[in-house]
Amino acid sequence: MNRSQWLKLTGPQQIRENVYAWINPTGDANAAIIIGNESIFLFDALSTPRQAADLDKFLKARFNKSVTTVIYSHWHEDHILGGQVFADDARILAHPKTCEKLYTEKERFVAYAQKERSDIAADLVDARLIIPEETEINIEINTGNNVIQLMHWEPAHTEGDLIVWLEKEKVIFSSDLFFNNMIPYIGLNACGYRRCLERILKLPFKYIVPGHGNIGDRKSVERLIRLWDIVGSYAASEKNVDKILDPDSLPSELAEYNSWIKPTFLEEISEYVAGFWELFVRKITGSSA
Numbered sequence: 001m002n003r004s005q006w007l008k009l010t011g012p013q014q015i016r017e018n019v020y021a022w023i024n025p026t027g028d029a030n031a032a033i034i035i036g037n038e039s040i041f042l043f044d045a046l047s048t049p050r051q052a053a054d055l056d057k058f059l060k061a062r063f064n065k066s067v068t069t070v071i072y073s074h075w076h077e078d079h080i081l082g083g084q085v086f087a088d089d090a091r092i093l094a095h096p097k098t099c100e101k102l103y104t105e106k107e108r109f110v111a112y113a114q115k116e117r118s119d120i121a122a123d124l125v126d127a128r129l130i131i132p133e134e135t136e137i138n139i140e141i142n143t144g145n146n147v148i149q150l151m152h153w154e155p156a157h158t159e160g161d162l163i164v165w166l167e168k169e170k171v172i173f174s175s176d177l178f179f180n181n182m183i184p185y186i187g188l189n190a191c192g193y194r195r196c197l198e199r200i201l202k203l204p205f206k207y208i209v210p211g212h213g214n215i216g217d218r219k220s221v222e223r224l225i226r227l228w229d230i231v232g233s234y235a236a237s238e239k240n241v242d243k244i245l246d247p248d249s250l251p252s253e254l255a256e257y258n259s260w261i262k263p264t265f266l267e268e269i270s271e272y273v274a275g276f277w278e279l280f281v282r283k284i285t286g287s288s289a
């Protein structure tokens with residue numbers, strides 16, 4: 001899929017009755033929208049107040065209900081810095097580990113995001129961090145229209161990753177435990193991340209809404225797992241990290257991933273392989289190269 005095809009699939013996308021994804025046209029974080037019989041539930045709050053204001057405008061124009069619950073999937077700034085737009089009317093909730101992390105980082109969080117994300121820094125000038133309240137996890141939330149299962153499995157992308165599973169509708173909102181047609185940012189724990197991908201596949205879902213990228217299906221997850229395996233076995237077989245960092249020496253099976261959205265694919269994949277090498281090979285062999 002090229003970029004213009006992809007852009008057609010961004011913005012609000014209805015998946016099932018009362019279930020929508022907001023696919024961020026910038027490639028930044030997506031959000032889930034679930035319309036209850038009295039109010040609206042959001043999973044993630046987009047990357048900037050301006051992005052969240054666009055989402056809010058859509059919700060107000062389309063549904064005569066207010067957002068009363070926002071759950072942050074994890075602490076990364078690109079998923080939560082639109083939160084202030086909803087904070088007057090909504091409870092903002094997250095995994096206890098996410099709350100703890102944000103509380104610890106609260107003084108420098110926005111400044112750090114502005115520095116890291118120079119591309120959206122102008123949109124973050126007025127951003128405020130809303131510290132969430134702790135949510136219970138592994139619970140069901142009945143919205144009157146749908147039953148949301150809010151789940152946490154293990155430390156993976158971050159320590160407090162949450163996913164939303166709609167069993168009846170067969171829709172999963174994975175947040176950053178899956179990226180579609182993009183090289184994922186693994187984050188905290190590559191082994192945990194890989195196990196979470198397997199657990200996602202065990203759920204009988206039909207549609208998956210990733211943290212970044214357009215809506216996927218089972219094949220999309222299988223494709224990422226295959227990439228993981230190609231990269232993992234190459235990283236484990238190659239003892240020379242300089243060679244791993246050289247895009248010309250990568251396995252030829254990676255060619256099928258050249259269409260993934262990021263244009264700097266080969267550089268990124270080299271870093272990715274190097275990350276695997278760091279995680280698996282150096283630990284196993286005790287190599288200090």
Ligand SMILES: [Zn+2]
Pocket residue numbers: 074076157176
């Ligand atoms: Zn993230």
